[in-house]
Amino acid sequence: MKKVDLKKILAAFGVVAFLSVLWIGCPGSDLTQGDAAEKTYVAPGKYDEFYLFTSGGFSGQVGVYGIPSGRHFKTISVFAQNPETGYGYSEETKGMLETSFGFVPWDDAHHPKLSQTDGIPDGRWLFINGNNTPRIARLDLKTFETAEIIEIPNAGGNHASPFLTENTEYVVASTRFSLPIPQKDVAISTYKENFKGSISFVKVDPESGEMNIAFQILVPGFDYDLAHAGKGPSHGWAFFTCYNTEQANTMLEVNASQKDKDLIAAVNWKMAEKYIAEGKGKAMEANYYHNVYDESEQTAKSKKLNSVKVLDPKDCPGLIYYIPTPKSPHGVDVDPSGEYIVAGGKLAAVIPVHSFSKMIKAIDSKNFDGDAAGIPILKYDAVLAGEVQNAGLGPLHTEFDGEGYAYTSAFVSSEIVKWKIGTWEVVDRIPTYYSIGHLNIPGGDSRKPWGKYVIALNKITKDRYLPTGPELTQSAQLFDISGEKMQLILDFPTVGEPHYAQSIPADILMKNSAKIYRLDDNKSPYATKSEKQARVERKGSEVHVYMTTIRTHFAPDNIEGVKVGDKVYFHVTNLEQDWDIPHGFAVKGLNSSELLIMPGQTKTVVWTPKFEGVFPFYCTDFCSALHQEMQGYIRVSAANSSTPISYNIQK
Template sequence: MRTLHRRWLVMAATLLALAAALSACSLASQANQQVVPGAEQAALSTYVPGGKLDEFYMFSSGGHSGQVFVYGIPSMRRLRTLDVFTSDPATGYGYSGESRAMMQGLTWGDTHHPALSETGGDYDGRWLFINDNANSRIARIDLQNFQTRQILGPIPNLSGLHGGPFVTPNTEYVFGSTRFAIPIPKGSYVPLDQYAEKYFSPVAGVKVDKTSGEMTLAWQVLLPPIDLDLADSGKKDSDGWVFFSSYNSEMAHENLEVNASQNDRDFLVALNWKAAEAAAAANKGEQVDGVQMLDPRKTPGIAYLIPVAKSPHGADVSPDGKYIVASGKLASQTTVFEFAKIKAAAENNDTEATFWGLPVLKYDSVRVAEVPVGNGPLHTQFDGKGFAYTSLFVDSAVAKWRLGPPWDVVDTVPVQYNVGHIAAAEGDTVNPDGHWLVALNKLSKDRYLSVGPSKPESLQLIDISGDKMKVVYDAPVDLEPHYSQIIKADKIKAIDVYPKDEKRPNSVWAPEQARIERNGKEVTVYAMAVRSHFVPEKIDVNLGDHVTIYITNIEQTIDESHGLGIDEYNINIQIDPGETKTVEFTANKPGVFAFYCTNFCSALHQEMQGYLLVKPQ
C-alpha cells in the first residue's frame, strides 16, 4: 500500500513539473511573439482565406521604380507589379516591340499619383492613369488586362509632371502640372538670374477619349514659376474646376529649403478648366511647341490664386465638392476653403492683391475653417460619413476630424513612421466607402527584419469603420509608394485570356500558318507557342539580318502563359493566352543560340525549346 502511495506521489510530482515546464515555455513563447491586446481581432478582420478574394484593389505608385504595385484589401497581399515606365525581363516589358515603342528609349520613370477613371464622380474600373515626375509623361493602364497601353509624352513645355494625372468626374480630362519651372519651349536656354521673368510652370489639359481611353494633349495654361505640387478635380458643386497646391511663391531658384520658405503663405491655384477649354476652342492662346498655350493674364476668368499656409502638399476636394482642403507642411493646422465662397469672390473681384498679374482672392473671404490637426499635415481623405482624415508627417500620425462645424479633431492614431499620403477606400470619389484607410509611411525603421541599410517602406492598414481608428496590419513594400487609390474589386472586369482572333494582324493560330519570310536582309517569323513546343522550332538567318518575330500564344486556358527567351541576345518576353507579341533584333552574333520557353507552362516545359542559327557571312 505504501509502495502504491509513493508511486502516485512520484507521478503527481512529475506531472506538476511537466505542467510547469509547459507553462514556462508558453509564457516564453508569448513573450517572444509580443502578443498585444486586440491583435487577434485585428488578424481576423484582415484574414482572407486561401481561395477567397479581397473586397478591394489598391493601386499604389512605385515611385522611382517606375512601376505600379497592386494590393488586395483587407488582406494586404501584394498581387502584382504593373510594368509602366521601367523594363521588366520577367514579363518582357521593355523588350517586346510594342512596349519598346511606348517607352521611346527611356528606361525609368518616377511614378507618384495613380488616378482611376471615373464616371459620375465614381471609379468605373476601366483605366488607371499614372504620372512620370522624371520625364513629364502620363501612362494609361487598361484594367481589363492590367497592362500599360499608352504612354503620352514627354509632354511639351512641362518639366517634372508631379501634379497629375488627376481626372475629372467623367474622365473628360486628366491634368498634369509643372513642378520644376523652365523656359519654354522646352530646350530653350535662359540663365537662372532671369528665373522670375522667363521661367514658367504650365498646366496641361489632356483629353481622354471616352471609348478607347486614348489620351491627346489638348491645351495648356501658362502659370508663373512657382512649383506646382498636388491637385484634385472638383466634383458636384465644383465640377469644372481643378485645384493645384504650390510652393515657392518667392520664385527662388537656389537653396529652396531656406529661400522658398520666406513668405508666410504660398498659393492654392484654382483653375476653371471649362473656361480654359472654351478659350482654347476659340483659339485665344498661342502655339508653343505645337500646343495651344493660354495666358490667364490675357484671358481673365481661367485662373485664381488663394493664399494658403506655406509649402502646402495636398489639395483635396470633399465628396460633395463643397470644400477644398489644403495643408501647409510647416503648419499645425489644415485649412478648409468653401467652393461657393471661392466662386463668389472670383465673380465679385474680391481680391487682396495680384501676383504675376493674376488675382489673389481674399483669404478670409474664402476660408471657412482652420482645423488644428497636428504637426506636418500633408494629405486628406474622406469617409463619406462626415469625417476627414489628414496625414501628419512630423507627428507620425493620422488625425480624424469633423468635416463641418465645429470642425474639431475627434481621434488620432499613431503610425510607423512619418506618414506621407493616405488612401481611403473609394476616398477620392463622390461616394467613399468608409471602412479602410492605408497610411503610406516613408520610414519603417525597426518594423521588419533587417535587410541592410536600405529599409522597405511601410504600408499600414487602418480600420476607420468605428468611432476610433485602429491600425490592423503592417505590410512592407519596395521603394517607393507616394500615393494610392482603392477601388471596390467588383468594379474591375479583368479578362483571363485574350479571345481567339484570326483577323488579328500577324497572328498565327495553326502550325501550317507558321512561316519564315525573307525580303533581302529583312527576316520575318510568324510563330506560335502552345504546350509544349514552338512552331517553327528552327530559325535560320544570316549575320546582319534584321529579324522580326511575331509570336502568338494560341492557348485559351486560364494562366497558361508562355515565354520566349533567346540565349545571349538579351531578349525575353511573356505571351499571355491568346496574345500576339513582337520581338525585333539584329542578328549581330554568329553561331547557334537556343531559344526556349521562360515561363513555366507544363510538365514538359523543359522540352519547349528551339534554335536560332546565325550563319556567318
C-alpha cells in the same frame, strides 16, 4: 522627392525627431489589437474586398494589391522596362516609352487615379503620372496593361497630375519645376524673369479613353505641386497648390520657405473651354509624343506631335484665382460634397479648409488682396471655412470616409489625424510607422467614398520587417476606420516608393477582367494563327521567324540558315486560348529580355547572333508537364556561308 526635402526639414524639428526616435525605438508600443488577424485574414481561395493600386514611385510601375490582406497580385509595367514580361524590350511595346527625348525607359510614377463617372470611380481606367520626363499613362483595367502614354510638353516635373474631373472629362498635368517656356538657354539666375509654369488639361475620350492635350495655361513661375478637381457644386473648377511663390532658384529648402502663405490656384476649366471656343488659345510649337497601344494589332503606335494650344491668363479674365494658403501647401483635397477644399500646408501648424461657396462670393465681390502676375489673389479670410487646430506636424494629404470625417496624413509627426468636417475638431489620431506620405481610403477622394479602411503609405520603413541590408521594402499600413477609433490591423510591404494609391471594390473590376486575348481578334501583322502558317523568311540581313507556341512545343523548333550579324526577329504567337497558360521565349545570348506571351498574343524580340554555332531557345514559363521539353535550336552559320533557310514543322 519630398522624402528628400522633408527628411531635411525633419532635422529642423528637433523635438519631433526625438519623438520619432522614441517610436522607432519601441515599435511594439502600439501593437495591433486582438481581432486584427481576423479582419485582415482572407482564407485561401477567397478574394479580397478591394483592389489597391499603388504607384511604384521610382520603379516607374504600378502595384496591384488586395485589401484587407495586403497581398501583391501584379506589377503593371508603365514607364519602365520590365524584363519579366518583355515590356519596353519587345518590338511591340518599345514605342510606349518614346518621348521627345528619345527612348526613356524609366520614370518616377506618383499618383494613380481611377477614372470616374459622376464623381465615382467606375473601374474603366487608371491614370498615372510620370514626374521626371513629364508624361501621363492610361492603364486599361480589363487587361491591367498600359494602354497609352502621352508626353506633356512645356513642363518640368509633372507632379500635380493626373487628377481628374468628375466625369473624366480631363486629367490634369502641371509643372513642379518651372522652366523657360519655350525652352531657351538663359542664366538660371534670371528665374523670375524667364521662368514660367504651365497647367495642362488633357481631354479623355469618353469611349476609347484616348488622351489629347486640349490646352495649356501659362502661369507664373511657381512650383505647382498637387491638384484635385472640384466635384458637385465645384465641378468645373480644379485646384492646384503652389509653393516657392518666392520664386527661388537655389536652396529652395530655405529660400522657398520664407513666406507665411503660398497659393492654391483655382482654375475655372469650364471658362477655359469657353475661351478656347472663342479662339483665345494660341498655337505654340511644342514637341511631344503620344503613344497608343493598339490592342487589336498588339502594337504601340507612336505619334510625334508638334503643337499645343496655350491660354494666357492675361487674355482670359476669370480663368484663375489664387487662394492664399499657409506655408508651402502640398496636398489639396476636395471633400465629397465638393464644398470644402483642404490644403496640407506642410510647414503649417493648422490645416486650412477653404470654402468653395465663399470663394465664389469673394470672386463676385472682388474681395482681392493684390495679384500675382495679374492673377487676382483672394483674401484668405474671405475664402476660409475653418482651420483644424492641432492637426499634427507636416500635414500633407487628406482623404474622406463619406461619414463626415476627414483623415489627414502628418509626415513629421508620423500619424493620421481624423477630424470632423464642419466643426474642424480633431476626434482621433493614430501613429504610423514611419513618416506617412499619402494615404488612401477606398473612393476617399470621390463623391461617394466606400470608407472602411485607410491605407497609410509610409516613407520610412526601418525596423518594421526582417532587415534586408541598407535597402528596405516600402511600408504600407492598413487601418480599420469602421469604428470611432482608428485601429492598425496590418503592415504590408510595397514595391518602389508608393506615393498615392487608389482602391476600389473588387466586384467592379473582377467581372471585366480579361482571361485571354482571343486569337480571332489578334490582328498583329506578325501573328501566326496556326502551326501550318509557322515559317522563317529572310529579307536581306533580317530573318523573320513566325513562331507558334502551344503545349508543349515551338513551331518551328529547328531553324537553320541564320548567319552571324543577321537581325533575327522572333515573332512568337501563343496559340493557347486557355486561361493562365502563358509561354515564355528566350534564346541564348539575347541582348534584351525574354518574352512572356499571354494566350492569343503575339510578341516580337530581336536577336543578333554574334558567333557561329547552334544555340538553344526554350520556354521560360512552366507551362505543362512537358515544359522542360519545350525547347529548340537555331543554327548560326558564318556571315558568308550559303546555308539555306530551313525549318521544320510537325504535321
